[in-house]
Amino acid sequence: MESRLRVLLLIVISAGLGGCAHLPHLWPFHRHAKTGQTGTGPTSATDTAPIVEPEIVRQQVKVPRIRNSNVEITASAGLLNVEQYGTYPTIDVRGTYHIKERFFAEGSVGISKLRAASYVNADGTPHPLTSNQRRVYDYAIDLGYDVLPGEAFFGRKKSFATAVYVVAGMGALHYGADSFYAPNIGLGYRVLLSDRFAAHIDVRDAVTQRTLTGAKHLTNNIESTIGLSVYF
Amino acid sequence: MRCLIGRLLALGLVSIGLCFLPTSSRSEPNRRFDREAGRYIEVTVVGPYLEFHTGAGRRYPVFHVVPRGEHVQILFRRTDWFKVRDERDREGWVRREEVEQTQLANGESLPLEDPDRREVEVLPWLAGAASGRLGHGWNNAAFIGYSVSPRLTFLLEGDQQPTRSYDRFMLLGGVQYTPRPDWRVTPFLEVGTGLARVTANAAYSGDPAVVRRSVGYYGAGLRWAVNNRFEFRLQERSYLLSHPSSLHTPNEALNEWKAGFAFYF
Numbered sequence: 376m377e378s379r380l381r382v383l384l385l386i387v388i389s390a391g392l393g394g395c396a397h398l399p400h401l402w403p404f405h406r407h408a409k410t411g412q413t414g415t416g417p418t419s420a421t422d423t424a425p426i427v428e429p430e431i432v433r434q435q436v437k438v439p440r441i442r443n444s445n446v447e448i449t450a451s452a453g454l455l456n457v458e459q460y461g462t463y464p465t466i467d468v469r470g471t472y473h474i475k476e477r478f479f480a481e482g483s484v485g486i487s488k489l490r491a492a493s494y495v496n497a498d499g500t501p502h503p504l505t506s507n508q509r510r511v512y513d514y515a516i517d518l519g520y521d522v523l524p525g526e527a528f529f530g531r532k533k534s535f536a537t538a539v540y541v542v543a544g545m546g547a548l549h550y551g552a553d554s555f556y557a558p559n560i561g562l563g564y565r566v567l568l569s570d571r572f573a574a575h576i577d578v579r580d581a582v583t584q585r586t587l588t589g590a591k592h593l594t595n596n597i598e599s600t601i602g603l604s605v606y607f
Numbered sequence: 608m609r610c611l612i613g614r615l616l617a618l619g620l621v622s623i624g625l626c627f628l629p630t631s632s633r634s635e636p637n638r639r640f641d642r643e644a645g646r647y648i649e650v651t652v653v654g655p656y657l658e659f660h661t662g663a664g665r666r667y668p669v670f671h672v673v674p675r676g677e678h679v680q681i682l683f684r685r686t687d688w689f690k691v692r693d694e695r696d697r698e699g700w701v702r703r704e705e706v707e708q709t710q711l712a713n714g715e716s717l718p719l720e721d722p723d724r725r726e727v728e729v730l731p732w733l734a735g736a737a738s739g740r741l742g743h744g745w746n747n748a749a750f751i752g753y754s755v756s757p758r759l760t761f762l763l764e765g766d767q768q769p770t771r772s773y774d775r776f777m778l779l780g781g782v783q784y785t786p787r788p789d790w791r792v793t794p795f796l797e798v799g800t801g802l803a804r805v806t807a808n809a810a811y812s813g814d815p816a817v818v819r820r821s822v823g824y825y826g827a828g829l830r831w832a833v834n835n836r837f838e839f840r841l842q843e844r845s846y847l848l849s850h851p852s853s854l855h856t857p858n859e860a861l862n863e864w865k866a867g868f869a870f871y872f
Contacts, residue, residue, distance in 0.1 A: 420772065439648050439796050440681040473686050474837045474870055476664050482736070482749070516736035516749060524666040527843060536662030545738035545747055547769050554769030556745040558738075569663065570683070570690060585771060606685075606708065 399448060412438045444606045448469040449575055451602025453489045457550065458594035460584060463487045465511075467600055477521040481542070485598070487511040489550065513581060513598075515559050517544030526568055536567045547594060548581055555583035557596070565604075575602040629719040639696050640680060647692075648719055654708025659699025663688035671697050681706065683693045689695025723835045725788050727754040730836070730871040737840060744770035746863060757788040762799070776821055791832050795842075798825045803848055819838075820848045826863075835868045 436559045448470055455465035465487035473479045488510050493503040523539035542561045547554050559581030568574055634717045640787040652675050659671040661870020673679055673693050682690040708715055722729035733752045738745065750764035759782065766777040803820040828842025844863045850856040 402611055428732050439646065441681055441689070441719075443650060444683050444685045456688075472870060472872075475834065476686050476688065478837075479872060480705070480736075480837075480868065516747070521664070523663060524664045535810065536667060538662075538664075544736075545745075545769055547747060549769075552773045554767070558745070589771060 376382040425442060443571070445473045446607045447473065447573070447604045449602045449604035450576065451600040453598060453600030455485070455511065455596065455598045457487075457489060457596050460489050460492050463489060463511070465596075465598060465600070467602065469602070471519075471604070477524070478518045480517070480521060482516045483514065485513045499540065504551050511548065511550040513546060513548045513557065515544055515579070515581065516547030517559065517561070519563075539563070539564045540565065542579070542591065546581060548583060551587045553587055557581040557583050560596070571606050573604045574607070575600075575604060577602065638694070640694050642691060643680070647682055648711070648717065649678055649680050650709035652677050652679065652708070653710045654705060657691065657701050657705050657709075658699060659691065659697065661699065663700045665702070667700065671699055681708070684790075708717055721835060724832065724838070724871040725757040727757055727769055733869050733871045735758065735840070735867055735869030737842070737865040738830075739863060739865025741766075741768050741846075741863040742861045744768050746865065746869070748865065752783070752868075759783070759786050760785070762797075764801075772808055774806045774808070775803055777801055779822065779824065781824070785830065792826065793830050796827050797844075800824070820850065822849075823847045835870070838868065838871060840867045
């Protein structure tokens with residue numbers, strides 16, 4: 376009988392101790408051992424520190440900036456045909472911003488000069504143009520699209536990236552002390568000579584709705600130019 | 608004797624010549640890849656491969672492929688294409704999606720700057736052009752703007768309206784407010800003021816007469832963001848042009864609609 380009681384008591388004690396081991400929040404000594412406060416655990420922070428301190432110095436990697444080259448400045452020269460007044464040399468400066476792979480926006484200004492010319496005034500009298508009035512100024516703001524990207528081969532070893540592009544936009548022509556609203560369309564061919572330089576051939580038609588005499592007439596003013604551009 | 612001197616001279620010349628001959632042990636690697644190592648970003652290909660195109664576009668043919676694990680230098684960027692040089696000094700154009708599959712020496716991916724138009728700290732400026740009908744004539748406009756926040760932009764605009772009887776130039780300054788800059792197609796409101804200079808054409812009225820007027824305008828429009836940097840615009844404006852020289856003349860009211868584009872930089 377006594378031995379049965381002993382066995383029962385031992386079972387209860389062992390079960391109770393086992394249960395307490397799984398409930399650390401009820402067992403204060405367990406907490407002390409974890410924080411190193413009791414005599415059995417590590418006594419200070421120096422005991423937990425590794426014997427050899429690793430000297431890790433993070434190397435700062437300075438990454439060079441990637442240069443963007445989306446802006447193109449073109450200088451070109453060619454011929455401008457002012458309808459009813461003839462064809463004259465012209466020079467153009469054009470700024471292009473490449474927005475997407477095949478898509479760009481550009482603005483251009485040009486200057487030319489007519490030879491001796493005159494217009495008939497509203498009252499029927501001929502009116503010769505002065506030297507200032509014979510100067511032709513034009514500007515245009517266009518959107519362009521590379522329709523045919525390709526390659527041009529010079530000899531067996533040399534090749535250049537090329538593109539045929541179309542542009543369309545609006546602008547104005549100014550000559551004879553008058554200005555004309557001039558939407559324009561055009562076609563161009565670009566040859567990338569290097570990473571920095573490109574050659575251009577352009578044909579553009581600036582359309583106006585009236586003439587210098589005031590008559591309502593659709594005029595086509597065609598400009599053909601050859602140019603060299605630099606990418607920035 | 609002569610023969611001996613001749614042989615000695617020949618031997619001397621040959622030995623001097625040999626001294627100037629480049630030897631394989633003295634020659635050093637002369638690759639541009641090595642010479643310009645610190646100048647450009649060098650990355651390791653971690654994707655399957657990099658395709659080198661002959662030009663900056665998908666339509667240009669692929670002429671070379673760099674396999675995984677090799678190093679390349681990134682020379683510069685044009686739109687979404689990168690000019691890249693491999694270890695054998697070959698250079699080609701690689702598209703952005705493939706450049707993103709590379710790693711720097713420290714294991715990090717390449718930081719590609721591709722800011723959005725709403726990030727006004729990076730792309731505060733915008734420039735563009737528009738054209739449309741102002742009153743009874745066609746009008747061209749070019750503008751430049753500065754965004755102080757994604758919603759608020761200050762604009763400076765130049766307009767030219769070449770008509771049959773006069774040319775109207777306007778220099779305008781205004782504010783544009785975009786209530787929802789996060790929308791791809793988003794409305795905006797604007798208000799501004801400026802000066803107009805109207806020059807009568809010599810062909811109709813003899814000597815050109817110049818009239819200056821002050822202008823006020825308000826309007827609204829739609830912006831359609833095609834990508835991170837570029838958008839199309841459609842807008843309607845109402846102008847009020849005053850007569851500063853004559854107080855009794857009523858103001859002239861004009862309506863305008865125009866379409867255009869703008870890009871951010």
